[in-house]
Amino acid sequence: MLFFTAFNCLTLTDLLYFNISWLIITYSLNFYPTARKERFHTNLLKLFYLYVIYALSYFAFFGINSGRLQIPMKDLLNVLCCIYTLLTIYRILFYGYMDAYRKQGGDVVDVIVIGRDKNLKKIRAVFDDKLMGYNYLGYFDASPSTSPTYLGTLEDAYLYMLGNHVSQIYCTVSKLSEIELKQLIHFADNNFKKLKIIPDNKEVFTRAMSIELYDTVPVLNMRMLPLERSYSKLIKRIFDILFSLIVIVFILSWLTPLLCLLIKLDSPGPMFFKQQRNGVNKSVFWCHKFRTMTQSSTANTLMAVKNDVRVTRIGKLLRKTSIDELPQFIDVLLGHMSVVGPRPHMQYHTLQYENSVDKYLVRHWVKPGITGLAQIKGYRGEIITKADIVNRVRLDIFYVEKWSIYFDIRIIYLTVINSLRGEVNAY
Incomplete structure (x- = not known):
């Protein structure tokens, strides 16, 4: 070239x-x-x-x-x-x-499992994936079984490993005593076998968990989030700043004066509606929107419902297209929000849901967003049944645990598509 x-x-x-x-x-x-x-x-x-x-x-x-x-x-x-x-x-x-x-059978390692518990089925699913390159030979356990993959007791395992080409041993630590575990480690070290320990999870393991070493002490971090990493925070913040600047300069700069006139002509009151909401770590910040309702005493306790008489004529259009959320890009630029994240709730509802919805506060480990995974999945607007908020929180937690910049871009894309089509629950 x-x-x-x-x-x-x-x-x-x-x-x-x-x-x-x-x-x-x-x-x-x-x-x-x-x-x-x-x-x-x-x-x-x-x-x-x-x-x-x-x-x-x-x-x-x-x-x-x-x-x-x-x-x-x-x-x-x-x-x-x-x-x-x-x-x-x-x-x-x-x-x-x-x-x-x-x-085709290349780069395959022969593995066995010692000790059967509820994890065996899960790890078998990994071994059975041919793309992983594992050849699962069977398991050993003190309790006899008629399963075709049951190979015998722990004592039988030593003879089996000496007579067969076993490369890796996966050991369920809860099924062995301290002496048996030390013997197995000694055997593996002296017979060129890789030993991997499956810890006793007490049914508490999650996908968001990670293992950290404090000197030689393994410590389980039950919720290791992608956005806890400094470089992830930096990338997301840079993206937020650039994206919000583009929206502010190329959309809000000319749209704000126009909407100011329309909102003022439609009903008396300020152009913007601001409300205290809970952000990252439950910190309180002022969230801004274009005003879409008449002023009322229930603004900070009652969210919009279908056919809400408080919604103005221009407000119906703004809410249907989500244009009323655009001023929140200023909140993003100020660092109070992110472009994508769990939607911030008013303080009244945070106090209500943190005591009634399981794991509700997990969503507050990250900055709230203008849009989020729950919103593109249809969980936005009025909460009619408890299932609405439960599913919303479930999707928010999934986003918090699985964040990536690609995930953010996809959510933004689907948000734009949904806005152009018109949201069913946007009222």
Whole structure:
């Protein structure tokens, strides 16, 4: 490609910078070690982080050396896009090759399980996935069973492992005594077997949980959230600032004066409606909207219902299209809200639901959003039955636990689509 010729002026030192910075970033992100259970789609977020951070390093270099290296911005972008495209294709082909190879029986490890409990069925589902590359041989337990995968007691396991090519041992720690566990560790270390311990979960394990090491003491963090990571917060905040600035400059700048006139002509009162709501960590902030109702004493206790007499004529249109929420982009810019997140509730309802809805307060671990997963799934507006708020909270918690920048973009896209179609529950 012709634009590569512009890079002929790079010295050996320059090339070393690009390669060393790439290695440092990939090492920091733990990018190259690929676990057996990983797939291309499970690594998309890590790939995104790598591309963003390396792009900052890449453009910083050319910014610092702009006097010595006068390369057009177009060429810089073309080279970086070409590199990223080739790397993405390589990762897709790599995982595709590994999947095909394992389907044919390659890169397979033979595994057994010692100790049967409720986790056995779950881990079997992983072992039975041919793309993972596991060959499940069976399990050993003190309680006899007629199951075709039952291979005997713990004593039988030692003879079996010596007579068969067992690569990995998965041990349910609750089923073994301390002495038996130490014997198993000693056997595995002296017979070149990898031993993996399945801790006693007491039925409390969740997908949001992670294991942290305090010196040599393993500690279970029951709710490790993506947005607890500093770089995740930074990426989401940068996205919020850029997105809110675009909306404020290109939409609110001209729409606000127009709506001000229409709202004033439609009914007496202020242009904006502001209300104290609970944000991240239950902190209180002022949430702003275009006023869509007449002023009343029930504004802070009663949410809008179907055919609500308080809703003005222009208010019906604004609520139907969600245009009334646009001033909240100012709240996003101020840092009180995010573009995507659980919708903030008025303080009256927070006090009501935190005592009546299970895990309601989990949604307050992150900033509230202008839109969210619950909203695009139809759970918005009036809460008629308890199932409405329960399902809303369930979806909010799912978002909190599974956040990614891709998730945010998809929710924004579906929010726009729903607004153009007109929301059924927007009244």
